[in-house]
Amino acid sequence: MDFGNAVPPNKILSPLKHLAEIGESDVGRMVKLRVWLQRCRVVQQGSESFKVAFVELREERDWTILGIVDETAPAAGVSINTVSKGVIRWVRNLPLESFMVVEGAIIKRASGEPVIENHCLITDYAIHIVRMYCEAPAANKLTLSLDNASSNALSGQMIEDTRSPTLQFIRYVGPSRSLATHFDNMVLHKRAPVTQAIADIRMMTRRIFCEYLDDRVFTQFEAPCLVPSVWGTDARSKVFSLRYFGETAFLATTAQLYKQLEIAGGRKKVYCIGPAFRADRANMDKYLTEFTSLDVETEIENDYTEVMLLLESLLLHIFQQLKKRCQHQINLIAGVYPSSELLLPDHGKEVRLTFPEARELLREHASPDLMLCDTTFINAAQAALLGAVVREKYATDFFTVHKFPSSDRPFFVMEDSDNPELSNSFTFYLRGQDVGSGGQHIHIPGVLERRIQNSSYPNMSTPGIGKYVDIFSSGGVSPHGGGTFGLDRLVAWYLGLPTVQLAACYPRTKMRLTP
Secondary structure: OOEEEEOOOOOOOOOOOOOOHHHHHEEEOOEEEEEEEEEEEEOOOOOOOOOOEEEEEEOOOOOOEEEEEOOOOOOOOOOOOOOOOHHHHHHHHOOOOOOOEEEEEEEEEEOHHHOOOOOOOOOOOOEEEEEEEEEEOOOOOOOHHHHHHHOOOOOOOOOOOOOOOOEEEEOOOOOOOOOOOOHHHHHHHHHHHHHHHHHHHHHHHHHHHHHHHHHHOOEEOOOOOOOOOOOOOHHHOOEEEEEEOOOEEOOOOOHHHHHHHHOOOOOOEEEEEEEEEOOOOOOOOOOOOEEEEEEEEEOOOOHHHHHHHHHHHHHHHHHHHHHHHHHHHHHHHHHHOOOOOOOOOOOOOOOEEHHHHHHHHHHHOOOHHHHHHOOOOOHHHHHHHHHHHHHHHHHOEEEEOOOOOOOHOOEOOOOOOOOOOEEEEEEEEOOEEEEEEEEOOOOOHHHHHHHHHHHOOOOOOOOHHHHHHHHHOOOOOOOEEEEEHHHHHHHHHHHHOOOOHHHHHOOOOOOOOOO
């Protein structure tokens, strides 16, 4: 039997097995595992030396299995030599989160074995270890333990070590951790099953988004990140500029121009996924300086509600499919970041409020101070209240508000033909947070120029704005509209996370540019 702090001197011939694949057919078979050492506990009998070491071994995500190193007896039905007391001591002193190569026999776990109670995902099987090598040792004292990395990053609670008369848990238990501590220790933060579960849902959201649009014959395209002008954002101070061969370029804040270029270029239905950048100094729980934008644009046959209903259906499809495909990850995340059950409307019972209707609901339930806030759009505090009111009245956490005031929407959004003070626009809300917006976009040059003249920014002298108008004067462009969703926000608010930073793979804010 071989144990040691090195690469195996002899090649392990047993087949490599992934924990997710272990089943009844593997019982009694020798397998090889490549895993991290998650926990170690050792059984003691009175004053005698240690007899059995139980190790929790973890692969990707939360796949874990119990490993047994026994110096007294082989596994039942398996011919395995016992190990020495020195081996037990060596296993006991291994730093947690070391990377291990393990060989052993898969055994069936009998029910009612209190001695080897554990929190492993695999509960029916264990591995009786005969060879174990530490290929890459971790630090003896981790700055961030896996237990803390797996806990609520904003709760400020300590994770206490649990001990019993017979089992000694050997794990580093640090003080309460902050979000910054998690991100400053990205390796352990990434290893935490809850972090990987959030990342899985993020990637699944992208996949479902693409599937839905591909099934409806949308064409995907790629928009550039380097752009020559800053007209696409509502504030010139919210852009990042850089030197570009003696000129000034900017990081794109939106793919709006390029979505419309695709429609002008002969496409009927398009979408893109890519990074967007905004030098936003606002609330870092809601805003990132770099985020992933999901953008859609399509021709309009009759009016803007075609686009609104399409995107509403897209979002509801994403939420419903996530529940079907990712229930295990959702449950895991809810155990760390608890939130109320997400209520979604039944088909045919979707909640769509015009802006005047939404304001009236707020007037009925808001305090005078809250209503003294901005009167041309719904701010964060008002959105949270509106979300609570809609949940109570309509039993849903998802709803749409449309017909916003024209003064609140970008210059390229079409005005309502019956009431120019309102616009053909909409915003989607989830759990009282906005997750995306859109509307009908102006396709007539004269109307666009008039909107630009009446806006505070941009104006016709703004760099790039003339070329933007030229898109619609160089050839007839069909009526069209679309919307934009922030992937980070979609994931964060769907899961009820306390901050959008937890939904980002590598969050960027005014306070963070690493790792």
